[in-house]
Amino acid sequence: MSPDKNPQDMKPLTAAAKLGIYLPATPEEFRNSPVTRAQLEELRTNPPEWLTELRRTGPFPRDVTAHKLGISNSGLSRNGVSDSLTADEIAALLADQPDWLVKERANLVEVRKEAERVKAKEAERRAASNRPAKKRFG
Known part of the structure; x- marks a missing residue:
């Protein structure tokens, strides 16, 4: 090139x-x-x-901080976390997880499960609509 x-x-x-x-x-x-x-x-x-x-x-931007903590960007906002945490600050939060971090991590797991469920349901619906229609005799 x-x-x-x-x-x-x-x-x-x-x-x-x-x-x-x-x-x-x-x-x-x-x-x-x-x-x-x-x-x-x-x-x-x-x-x-x-x-x-x-x-x-670090300090890391919001998306990297959220990823390292295992939560969403929204989870950071909901809990008033600045978007510039250092590696040491993140490690301290992970070592002694406050209640809000435990809840946000569980919330992200549930959101991902639901997204997978919806994706599978949508794929199933698409597959069903691609099947040939049954012939009706009458």
């Missing part, structure tokens, strides 16, 4: 989201300048020390 003749720039927020990092925790030079697709790919394949450290210790 040939290199881009006119590289597309993306906002630092978009690049941070694609890298799974919390933008305010990045170096100022990253926050204040657009990122090309080539630069993003270079960050992915050959991450600098600041990116490696940020991915390891």
Whole structure:
């Protein structure tokens, strides 16, 4: 594949989201300048020390924090958790789980079970509608 003749720039927020990092925790030079697709790919394949450290210790963005805690993004919001927890803060919450975290984890399990049930029911309905109709004699 040939290199881009006119590289597309993306906002630092978009690049941070694609890298799974919390933008305010990045170096100022990253926050204040657009990122090309080539630069993003270079960050992915050959991450600098600041990116490696940020991915390891955080702070993490909301979606990564929720995933590490095993709850939904909404669960974080319902319980007033900031979207910038560090690895140590997450580990502390997981080690001594408060009641709200236990409830949110159970809630996410139930939501996923229900989604699977609905998906299976929908697949069954689609399969039934694709069967040839029975011939009626009259």
